Amino acid sequence: MSDVVRLLKADGTVGEIDAKAVAMFASLEGETDPATLSVSDIDADILLIEFTGAADGRGFSLAKAVLGKMAYQGKLYAVGCINPDQLSMALQTGFDGVLVPAERWADYGAEVWKAALSPIVKLSYASTRSQGLQSIWQLRHGTQS
């Protein structure tokens, strides 16, 4: 078996996918201009958005465009330069999970990655997507689902 890629999901679980299978998924680079995308570019059950730099947050806004204006219905995973401290942000912006290749998994260590799946900060003001995360505005105004 080739390298295993871990899939850290918004429901707090960790799955495993063969790296060869991951290489077959449709993929967009984080810097892709959503204005240039057509529906056929995202016509896939699984779509990856690749973060190309640790300080480059364009992938978060691209996810918003793909899920929002383009109404993508499949699974959306983040891949690339995502570190454990950014995992919660990815899940909150709408990604269904983050793919972590074996080397990156080892770099930070399983413990740190797993800990990142249950972050210490469990509240946000506006966003709600990630499991266990509560929106303060929804809690205050009685619309928490």
Add this chain to the structure above:
Amino acid sequence: MYQYDQLDQSIVEQRSAEFRAQVERRLAGSISEAEFKPLRLMNGLYLQLHAYMLRVAIPYGVLSSKQMAKLADIADKYDRGYGHFTTRQNIQFNWPKLIETPDILDDLAGVQMHAIQTSGNCIRNITTDPFAGAAADEEVDPRPLCELLRQWSTLHPEFAYLPRKFKFAITGSAIDRAAIKVHDIGLRLRKGSDNRPLTDIWVGGGQGRTPKVAQLFKQGVALEDLLPYLEAIMRVYNRYGRRDNKYKARIKILLAETGLEKLQEQVEAEFQSLDRTPFVNVAAELQRITENSLTPDYASHNESGELTNNGSVPHPEFDAWKQQNVKPHKVRGYVIAMVSLKPAGGIPGDATSRQMRELAELAVRYSHDELRVTHRQNLVLPHVLERDLFALWQALVEIELAEDNIDLPSDIIACPGLDYCALATARSIPIAQAVSAKIRATEKKTDLGGISVNISGCINACAHHHVANIGVLGLNKGGVENYQLTLGGRNDQNASIGERLGPGVSGDEVPHVIERIIDFYVDVRDAGESLSDTYDRVGKEPFKEAAYV
């Protein structure tokens, strides 16, 4: 003043615990300094020339007495007995130890404070008019909106890795005391025809290497549309802002390169298709914020008798202080008292722990428990009974905070410069000290009106020298400090960028050049004319001739 509920309290405590875990990982060596850097920066922890520096957020510059007293305690417990108030209405501690920073954050959380997003490429502390809610000329109190924006931008998952830092300022008055036109986004709140608040959005102002005055981007946005519209601007900026060159990464460059119309179209398209689910509660939240904010009980304070100077004993020093440092309040019988942190020859913006503690006491006694920080690095007691002014002034004299120089040339903004900042090319604090020591005697004798002098220690312009009436920029030319002067800048509702006057001068020369500029202005000004007005009327050349004799 807004009061946290349990949820606000929890998120701040959780963030503090998260940072403690990050510091522990760093101290245990499981993450490198390179990996730790973005994490510490998101919590306002810089590595400066000599030590770590922690920048603590003072959201929209509003402080309770209890919070001020806690800052004094932190200065004593973890630092060297003083704090430095900044142009973003925050406070910095220059000497904390890394291992103690999580404890500082816990102490801050205990008084509803934090250091979240005081650094990093994210939305920074929202700033506003330091007289908000008190100013006699205010149309709409901006503080509830400031708090709403604080909440919205706090740990916003999409905007934690922007191309560059991002700054908002808000004003609710026609006289702009928040410098909204030199911010990435400036908001001008005003009343619409049906008395409901509307917002004009200004975009693309900023300083640094490429100073720009913001452009009017969208007029008359209703409050229910405001957050979605701002989110649309941020999303467009996050996508299209340049990331290839950090000096071209601010939204002002995106605006200049894209053009106003096209950027407006992109934002409009984003706004139209934006998912509004997160914003369905915004109106209710704004209402809740207003209800959860303490409003001074002006009537009850009115009954308290205090020492007054009833005019029977002449007190020229008190009169001078009152004339210069006291501003009109919206409630009859009340005034806004400004406390200068610019003693002649002192370090601009610094306050000792004793001064902070005493000010906290004075706020309890005279200002309904409240203080403000201004972007000119001074403090404000916003709700003072006019009849208490004399007693307040006497107390300020005791703690050496009764300098009567608000808005005068010695009320200098200076960045840390070479004394603390790793990016500096020249000293700024000692220059400010020399200028204020020299100029103080002149300004006591002559009515100069308002003149701003700002001194930056490098091209990053943290002291906002571009928009000062007299700006000073410290550079390094062949290993020697060299100071460029600019004239004609202003940061109010008529914001403009200052023009470079001529060749740079040595640090020793700066006070003399500034004095000559001011003398020339006094000689040629028309009645009621400010320095900027005179400069606009007579032009650069006569000023240049006077400055470089």
